[in-house]
Structure formats: structure tokens, C-alpha cells
Amino acid sequence: MSKSADLSLHGRRRFGAVLAAVGVLVAMLGSAAVPVSAATGAPAPPSRQRTVLNDVHTDLLFVDHADGGLDVRTRIGNGDEATFADPADVLVQLFDTDASRLAVPDLPDYAFLGAAGDPMWLAPEIQDYALVWPGWSTEGIEPGAIAGDSVRFHLREVRGPGRVEVFASGPVGEPLRYFSSTDPAYTSGSWPVMTHAHANWVFTALGRYVLTFEVTATHPDGRTISSGPVEVAWFVGGTSTADIPATPTSTSLTPPRATSAAGEPVTLAATVEPAGADGWVEFLDGDTVLGHEPVTAGAATFTATGLAVGGHQLAARFVPRYSTDFTPSAAPAVAHQVTGGSPSAAPSSSPVPSSTPSRTAAPEATTTTPATTLPATSTAAPRPTSCAPTTRPSGVVISSGHADVAVRLESGRPVTRIKDGTGGGAPVWRPPSDVVFHLGDAATATVPAGPFDFLGGQGAKVWQVPQTQKAGVPWLGWNTEEAGQSGGPVTWRLTGVDGPGTVAVFEYDAFGQPKVIFNSKDGLPDSLDVPTGTHAHGNWAFTKPGAYRLSFSHTLGGTTATSVVTFAVGGTDPKTLLPRTTSTGCAAADGRLPRTGAALSPLIGAGAAMVGAGGVLVALTYRRRRTT
Template identity: 45%
Template sequence: MTRLTPLRHARGRVALTLVAALGAVAALLPSGAATAAPGPAPESSTRTVLTDTHVDVLSVGVAAGQLTLHSKADLERAGTRFYPDDVIVNVEDAARTTVPDDPAYAFLGAAGAEAWIAPETRREGVVWPGLDTEGLAAGAVDGDAVEIALTSATGPGRVEVWTESGSGPERLFSGDAGLGNVLEFPAGAHRHANWGFTAPGRYLLTFEVRAAIGGVPQAASATVRFHVGPVPPAAATTSTLAADPAETTAGTPVTLAATVTPADANGAVEFAAGDVVLGHADVDGGAATLETAGIPLGRQTVTARFVPTWTDEFGPSAAEPVTVNVRQPGAAADFEITGLEDDYVAGDTLRLSVAGYVLGPDQSVRWIATSPDPQQEPVTLAGVTGAGPLALERVLTTAYDGWLLRAQIRTGSAVDATTAPVRLSVGGTDAGSGEAVTVAPIEATYYWGVAVPLVASHRALSDGESLRWVERTAVGDVAWRDTHATYGPVGAGPWSVVSNFMQYKEFALQLRAADGTVLGQSAPQRYSLTMRSIELGGLRDLYRVGERASLSASVSPDLGDGLEFVWELWQGGGDRLLLDDGAALPTAEFEVTKAMQDRTLYLRVYSQATDQLVGYVTVPFNVTTAAEGDQVLTMAAIDGHYHTGTPVSMDLTADPAPASSDVVRFWWKRSDWPEFRQIPGTAGMSHAVIAEQALDGTQIRADLVDSDGEVLATTTTQTIHVDDHGAPPPQGVVIDGLAPAYDAGDTAVLTARVSPSSVLTRYVWRVQRPGDPEPVVVDGANGPRLELPVTADLGGATVTAQLTFDDGRVYVTSLPATLSVDGAGPDPGGPSERIVATLAEGQGALVVSVDPDDDVVTMSDFELGAAADRWSSAGELRPVTVTDTRSGAPGWVVSGQAGDFTAGAAVLPAEYLGWTPIVAGRPDGGAVRPGDPVVPGPGSATGLSVSSPLAVADAGSGFGTSRLGAGLLIEAPTTLVPGIYEATITFTAI
């Protein structure tokens, strides 16, 4: 039990005693606790079923002086290697027989009983298992021999392995523990045997191989999975999800608990809030739990999906989503878009607002619209007007129908929070304005590269009057602008425009006076585009230099004659290689050369009638200089250049296909690195990174490595080019954790946050004191966290955080954060006096107090967290009352600071205590807001060991009585010894 005991009523300062009890540690440790981790759940793996083929269930080798164990099978490539856990050796029903009526075979069971035997001699339709030490060269192990021992055999029946000799069966291994089950096996050998099973179902056979290398005994073990009879389908699973609490504030942990049935399902549960992956947790006994404070603001749909470890054992499943409502601390409403009506008609005014959020310094709102067309990129709404900074007003057209709107809260260019989307429903008919100008109806959809006819009707033009086509980005823009002189509708009417040029736009015809005044405008027009299908024929996965390529293309729907085909191979940086001498035919034939490596095939089809693009297709064109039969690894060519936010895909082709025990590694060398480094978190034959300007000039390559560490093949090196056409990086850096005020001697703990995320992780912190000509770099602070000792001369100083490359080049810089320091304070260690002045209550005073009859907080018993890496105890601060009777209401700050916990000689530092402040009551009209949450250790270096605001009232606010509280959380290390821990927390009102 954790107890919080405040002292009695006081002016200016209130102290409380915190008591925490921890019982015997061993009694509270859960057995086999599941682990939780950030990021998505590991992908499922699928075991290869080995049936009717030659299999060495155990293949022994040596690598780097260590014994290695694999399984091998003759599949598309003889001797394809696998990790033993990656395969199922399937003893099919074709192997079913009966036990011979011979006493020598009594170890298999009674004569005539059923048995399944994979035979020593190859038989069609039945798997042929064996053992080998062919990976052991002469002298690789002492004595040129190993011991192979069967240490465990489980399954629905008995297991027996034997060979035939002239005198009858010779038993090698048996599920019967009475047999020795140890086989002396020479190096460089290969041997088959009879593998017998007495019942259908799954068997797990664990082998241990023993040998001495250089006089040092070694052992390696592996479990081989056999299945007798048809391999059954994966067991279906079901999942459920619960969240506690379902209503919370930002920064407060929420426990997500998933159950998976059946309870023995192996895998992990991935938890997400909308598109945000919160983390994953291993399933243990049918349960997986994740404690997270990462759920974004708003009413979030939280999901959980079970990802099985092996797809042959269990199927995936998804739980019914739950809703978790996360509010901004102190907010009285949900964080959401309000004001949406069910239906609108063209011409209505859309009026929306963001509720449940108070903008802080340097924060702004950006409205984002997402089209129902998945091919169209989201757009930012320009020309936003409304009743306040959190409002949006727009006159609607039917172009808005089906669009999703979100509001982003941003500091600089960093995104702090995003609302849940709302969908617009807009019907009716678009109308023009002013004098009548009518455009004849057009099609809703056109193909690329065709001419769109435009016919208009209007009154006769007077002298000086003119007609002009105007356009704007549909949904994104409010203002109209003249269409491009070349690409817009041309001529004096009737007009036409090539379909490609008005995609994602609204356009209209204006009647203008001689002075440019718009006298009338037609209703806005728009259409969608679709591309004809282009089918490629003759393309192979891999070409070797010297071979001949023969490609063809067809367009559907067919346009007949009048098409031009441009065949090119593109390389990063815009390097293009024209194929087939530019014949512009639907076929291309050419010899493959080394110059074609690391390129992408790019076919463009043009209409001769409009001279515009009808469609295109890009596909990898993989070329190798390797000889036939050599192991080859190629990487599909990356694009000429990327824009920030688009994926850079690295897709590999291997010939022959890799073994399951082979590993693909991706490597990159950023422009600020002197060497290549392995890209973390990669798996399989493809990987993607999100482009950003920091990756411009990054070199990438991949290699294929076998389980012995030998590099089998390496791709050529390619370069990523990121070009945003002169725009600055979209990332922004925000400094979090700034307190309203500090005292000299405090420590300012600031955190830099970058949004959108970046591959860069290095920071430079700079401090500029008042009067200094330039900022000074804080030595040794190169991470996202800064602990800055506060001195009197830092009052009014600005702090900036710069995200930099590893070589020191600055990428983006935060807005400055200004430090406020109360009073000069004495220099540490020097002579000092404390001056205390008290204002009598009759003249007005600021008083902070607690109720002497309500001065104990009982917190929860300590429990291990979901990751079993900390002790946690939670509770609620008893009400703290602040009364301000001072004339003028100058405002105030109430802060709290805890001392270290002690239990005899044991100490628990105060950094392990944190809180989430709340304002439970405030004077009418008083703008009292809670302080920022303080995270306890181990995730924090300070917790409440430094003074942290509980609540703040700005000047002109806080007059009268306010009631404050906080959610308290202790997160202690698992090394904490049992005992009663006491500490004092002190509140200060200034």
C-alpha cells in the first residue's frame, strides 16, 4: 500500500509525506510473463512441408569453430538448406503398413498393428529421411566423428529408427528411454534409416550433436518436426480486446488486454489506434497485454490482431475494436471536429470547429482533405476562414462529396495531434454566379490523352468584354486563377482541353468586363481520369548479359492506330537508355548489356492525335553479369528521384532461390556516414524506407549470406535521390517540457520532438542568454533530451534544438523556447540569507492548503508492468486548495517537488514518482490550467525530483478559490527491496 500524508494548512508552501510499501519481491513475480515491445508484431512464418522427397533431417557442419545443425531437402535445388524449425517432415499415408509377424520387430508393437514407416531405401510417394555430416571436412572435429543423440521424442505414438542388416533390424534411436539413443557418426558421411511411427499426428524429435573442436567439447541441439498422415490445416483462432481506462487524458497509460483462443496459440498481438501502431505483445497462456501512453488525442478506434508465429499451426484473427477517448489535460470536451451536418447541398457553407483543444504558444491548425479517389494525394485546405483559429468555413460544391476532413494541431511544421476524420456528403447541383454562363454537360470520366470538348452559351459580348477559363484545385483551393495559357482550354469557342491537364481540378468559364471585373461565371466543371490498361509480354525476372530480350505491349481498351510506344530503361538521377533505336512500336527487341544494370523498364504510350500520354507502366528490369548457375542477387532499380513521404522500395531477385537458412541483409551509407551500415529491422526479399531529404545521396545495396556467414551474392550499389524542388524539409522540431517558471538551482528538462519522423537522431542544443551576441552550444548534449541547470542569468534566455546529420550539418531547427527564472537566487555554495515576506490576509494573500481530515492517499499495491521491467503503483493526490484574494489577480503557479523515498538504508530516488495534474474546480471565468504531465522513471531522469507545475493561472485569472489534484504514478526498478518507503512532497505557490 502506498500512502500520501499532507501536512496542515499553510501559506505559500505545503508539504506531504509519501509512504510506499513493497512486499516480498519473489512472491509478486509472475511466471512466464509475456513481453511487450514497440512496433508491429513480427511477421508470421510458414513451414515448408517436405513430402515425397529426399530429406536429411539433420545435417551437421562447422562454422566459425562452432557446430551447426540444418535440415536439407532436394526441392527445386538439391540440398536446399533449412533451419530445422522451418520444416515439417511429412510421413504420408502412403507409408502406412503393419508390424511384421516377426519377434525382431516387436519394438514397433504387436504383429499386425498399424505403423507408418519412411523406409531406408527410396520408395516413390514416401519421404526419404536420412542424416549427414557432409559439412564436416577432414579434421573439422577431433577424431573426425560426432555423437548424435536423440534426447527427446514426443507425439501420439512411439518413434523408432533402425537400419536393416543381414541379422535383422539394428535400432538406432527410440522413443523408449531404455535405449541408449546415441549414434557414433563419422565426418563426411551420409546415412539413411527406417523411421517408424505407431500413430498418426505430430511428433517432435530433439537431437543433440556432440563433438570436440580443438580439444574443447561442444554440443548443438535442434528439434525436428515430423507429421504422420495428412498435415492438418491451421487451427482457427478468435481474439477479444479490452481497454482500461476507456476515458483518459494524454500521457496517462492505458492497459490494452487481448485474449486469444485457443490458449496455446503461439504468436503476438499487434495493437493499433487507427493507423498508429502502438506496439505488440507476445501471447502467453492466451493473453497479451500492452500498457501504452501513445494513444493519440481524440476518440480513437483501437484494434488488436493476432499474428501467429507459424501459419501452419494457427490462423490469424482480429478482435472487435474498442473505443478509447483521450482528452487534452484539463479539457472539458472531447478532441474532435464539431459542427458537421449529415448532408449538405452545393452552395451551403461548411462550418466546422475543433473542440477539446487549447492552442499553446506557436501552435496552429492545418486542415487536411483526403479524396475518395485512392490515387489522389491528400490536399491542404488553403484560404481557411472561420470564427476563430480552430474553425473552418467553406462554400461547398459537389466536388467535396465523399471527402474526409481532418484537423492537425501543429507547432511549426511538427504535427502534435490529429483529429479523427469526418466525411462530407454533398448533393444538389453546382451553380454559377452573376450573369448566366452555361457549359454543356461533359462526361464524368475520361481516359488519359483524349480531347474533352467544351461548349458554352452566354449573351453576346459587348466591346471590351472577354471570356476566360479559370481553375482551382478541387477542395484544396478557394480562389480561382486563370488556366495555363498552353494547357488550358484554347481557342475562341467551342473549346477543348486535353484530359490530362484538368485532373483533380475544378474549372469554369468567366464573362469579364473590360476592366477585368467578373460579370458572370459558369458552374464549376470537373471530371475524373482513368488510365488504359497496358499489358507487357515476354518480360523475364532476370536477364544475363549477352541474352536477347523480346518484349511486347498491348493497350486496352484498344485505340487502334495512332499510338507511339517509347521503350526506355531509367536509372537514378534521370539517366535514360532508349531501347530498340526509338522505333515507337508495340514491340522491342534488343541485346542485354552491362549498361542495363540497375535500371527500371519504363514504357510510355502516347496518342498521335493529342500528342499526350495515354498511359505508362514501370517494372523492374534485372540484369546480372554472373555466369549461368552462379548465385545471383539483384535489386530492382530505384526511381530517378523521390519526393518526401513516398516509399523507396528495395525489391530483390535471387537465382537460384535462397534456402530458408540463408539471410538477406540490406545496407545503406548515408551522406553523413563514412561507411555502410546494416539497415535494422529488415527481413525477406524486399524492404522500403520513407523518403526524406536527409536520405538524398544515400547509397544502398544488399547481400545474401548463408547460415555459416559466407556471403553468397551481393547486389550492385544504387543511390537514393530525394528532390522536393527547392522546398525546405517538411520536418519540424518542437521543444517539450518547458515549465512556466523556474527557480535558480532547478534543472530544466527539455525534450526535442521531430514530426514527421526522420532517420536522423543527432541533436545540437543552443542557449542564448539576454545580451549575448549569439547562442552557445551545450556541450555533450547530442540527444533529444536536455538537462539544463537553471541559473539566474538564464532568465529570458532562449533554447533551440537543431536536428543534425551525424557530421554536424543542420537539418531543421526548432522555434526558440524562452526560460523564465523567478528571482536571481544565491550562487550555489556561497554565503546566503533567505528573505521571507508575508502579506496579511486582510490585504490580500495567496494561500495553498490541504484539508487536515483528508490528508491520506492510498495507492494501489505494487504490480509488475506488462514488460516485467518495473514495479508500478498508482493513486490520486488529495485535493489541494489555492485561494487568491490579491487585488488585480496577478496570477500564480503552484508547483510540487518530492524528496527521495527512504526505507531504512534503502533509497528510492524521487525521479521514480510522476503525476498527471488536473484542475478539479476553478473560479467562474478563471482560466486555470493544469501543468504538464511528469513521467516517472525509468523513462524519465527527473520525475518529481525537480519542481514541476501542478497548475497555472495567468495574469488576470485565478482570483478566488481553485481545487487541484493529480493522478500519481510510481514506477520503481525491479531491484527495489521490500520495505516501507517514505518521502516528502512540497507544494509552492508563487
């Protein structure tokens, strides 16, 4: 170190010592001159509003597998436009309207909902665009990530003014009970990974509810992994967000003893009503915040130290975590006297509690494609000596798993595609001509009693894609999530059926009654207007085994796309319905190409086009993966 630098450092040290001495002197003079109250503590976190969901599609429990555990988020919206939120920050509102306010039907199968005629409020399994459409999803878990490729959902607790029942409609309209707040036989259920499900959510009284779920699974090493408790808040009632009232609260402060000695800690105890109010209590000395504590079971306690000699006005006020849930309130101030000798400064308060742990969103899944090394071509490889054309099927057979007949925009124009989600990971968008749906023995069903003449009446045998997912059967829906945001609906038409029997596409309402969409038995075309951003499922029924080709059209913004969707029903071999390609794929015996000149030009042009299209596909796939 140089001499000048050493002097400079020495000077700074001397100056610092002087400042320290002056500081001590000022502190001593100040303490002798005026009383000093306890140091200011940290105020409570500010209240915030929940995100209210009341007329949108949502997966209340969207399960991810991350870092060897399970994480649950709430997905809001559809497709690429969907956003995610912490379930704790969400409030689901079920409107009190003619669409949701129903009476328990006088049907034995639905006695679990209550006595016939009793009122109930229902968020339906089938989307009603004027109501919230809640479901759950395991699409965030890749196949193979957990043992058995399935997770269990548990309903651990329900708090609210009435009962809660969650059920769906089975293949023949029968109720499939999932969760119940009163029947212990229906508190848990298993769902496979890559599943997206909806159900009917029934509440028997208006008011606020909190449903506590837990999701568990088995790690490949045998450990049980859990999401921990996940609370989903509901408000049943009103017709808009403005109709959600915050619950009034009251706060009281238990008076501490009237006096304390200088330096003696003073304990402050506050009570908040109702006991379930969620938030913090701030403790104050006049207008000065001493600190805050979370409310637990309606109570919060704080110890103040270092109160200055003299009189104090001690108070408490409740700060709700969510202003959507509770109102703030305050307790009247209580007088307190600190006695003793010379006033002294003991500027400390009880340690400020650590803030409530925040949930950390699961990291976005990243897919990387391993590099592919092509084998080197040996110069000694023998050349073919003969050329025999080969014909083989192309495309895919879908016999289980989730897929949609979808319309999407490509180059600004609507096209029909099969959104194939059966393989896990990002879905594959396939031309309908490359897909055959297979309905085997697992798809058979017997038509129940009721208004089912369009299927042949009671007792008839049909092969059916059910509205709810079933093992061994394709789960086929319809999808306009990537049809743009034009605002206008997509008109979906069934224009023709080529097959040995009739075809019907229909939905069940909440009580198992069919709502027919397409029915080839009474003539075609049939049409359905589907709003953009829709993803829905229904029943697809075929009355006889055999091969079927269904002609569809999608019209959006004056442009129509047509397609043919193929089904192999019953014992029909689906591979025989796949498109077939023929290839020669060999050279002449003397090593020369079998075609030259003008005869080869069309193939070269087609090859260049295929290379260009392949480049575009790779770019789009890369962009899709980056987006995902």
C-alpha cells in the first residue's frame, strides 16, 4: 500500500471514530430530552383482490409434475390463450340464474342430490357460455413420469352453507359420482395422466364455500408424492362480480394491564370475528405500527417491548388477505402507562414474523430434441439388382386416448385437422385423411330407457365414444381453440355418412337426457354453431359394425373447409382403412436411375416442395416447442 493511501485510510478511520462519538453523545442527549417509543415495526401486507371466474372455461386443478413432486395451478381459458394462477388467488362464482338454479329431479338415480324438488345450483358438465365451466386436468404430467401413469384427487374438506356433489354422465346417461361433501365413499378418485375432465358441480345453498383438495401419486421409486392441501374458493350467488359481498368482520383488543415498568414487555391479544377471517392483525401505538401477526383461528398475539415511559394508546386493526373475502376492521384504542425512572430508549419490538410463504409457479416444461447422427454411407455397399414396388398403409389408428376434430387457421384460412393428444407432450395436428378411429368391444353399450329412438330405442346395441373418458375407447371431442379470435362462431356441419348404419352425435344434460347435435337417421345436413375458443366432448354413437366415413365442413368468416373422418367400428380391421402409399425405392441393375430427363422432372419438383414443406414444419415445430 502506498504512503498516501495509508494516510488516507488512517484519516478515514479517525473521522469515523469522531462520528461514532458524536452519535453516542446525540443519542444520550436525545434520550434525556424526550421519551422514545418502540421502534416502528413492519406493516401487514396490503389486501388484494381475487381473480373472479364466472363465465369462462377453467381447469381449477391443473396438475404438473415438477422437481420430483406435484404442483397444482388453475388454468384459465383455452389453448394458447390460457393463463395460469395460484388457486389461492382465485374465486369461482356460480351465478344464481335460471340456467344454474334447478330442482332435484324425481329420479331414483339422483336421490343423492336431495329430496325431489329441492333447490340446487349447478355448474354444468356441458359448457354453458353464460356460466363458469370448471374442470380439472393432468395434462401437465408426461407418461412415464409417475408410477402407473395415474394420480388420485382427494376432496379433504368442504366448508360452506350447504352440501357439495360432483358427478358426470356415464356412457348411457347414468350419473358417475366423483366427489361428495357428505358421503365418504366419494371423496377420492383416480385419473390417468394427460386427461382433461369436466363434471357437474352441485351446491345445495347460496353462499361462500371452500373446497380443499389434495393430489397424490406414486413416484417411480415407490415414494408417495403430494401436492399438499389446495383450497378452491367458491361463491354461489349473484349475477355479476359486483354482487360478491365481502364478509363483515369485527376486531377486539383484550386490554393489557393498565401499567408496566420501563423495559417490561407488554403482550397484546386481538380477536377477529368471524373466526375464519384470513389475514393479519396490525398492532399500533397511536398511529405507529408496532408490528403484525397472522390471524389463526380468529386470534393474533403480539409482544411489544421498548415502550417509552409515559402514556400510550394501544390499538389493533384487521387487514384481510383478500378484500374480495372480508372487510377490514379495527378495535378501539386502549390506554396504557409505562412507569419507571429516567426514560430510556430500548428501540426494539418483537421480531417481525416471516411473511407468508409464497407459492412458486412450476417451471415451464422444456422439450429438447436429441441430435440425430446419420450413419455414414459405405462406398462398398452393394447396389440393388432388382426393383419391386411396395405398397404399405400410412397414417395412424387411434383406439384410445384424447383427440379432437378441430378447425384451425393455417396461412390465414380455416382447415380441419385431427388434434392428436394420445402420445403425450405437444399434440400432433394431423390431416383427417391420415387418421382412422377404432371403436372395438370396449365401446359397446346398450341403449337405456328414455328418449333414445334416434339410437334404435331401449335395448339396442351401439358402439359409442362416450362423453366422459373411458379406457380402451377414443375420447373424441371438437375444438375451435385455434380458430382465431374473429368473434364469430364456426359453423360445423355433418353433410354425409357412408357406412352400414346410422350415426348420432349428442350430449347428455346434467340428468342424463340426450341433446342431439347430429343425427343421420332423420336426414342430413345437420349443423352446430361453435364459438371460437371452445373445447367440448360429447357422445358419438354408431348403430352397426363396419367402416364409416363421415363428411364434415367447417365454415368461418365465409370460408369453408371440408374433410372426411373415418371410423372402424366393431370387428372391422382399422388398418385396412388407412391410406396406402406405393414406392419403388430402388435403382436399376447397372446402378443408373430408372428415370431421367423430362420423365423425372415432376418427381424433382415434388421433392423440392416436400423439402420446403418439411423446413416449414420443422420451423413451426421448433417455434411450438419454444412456446410450450
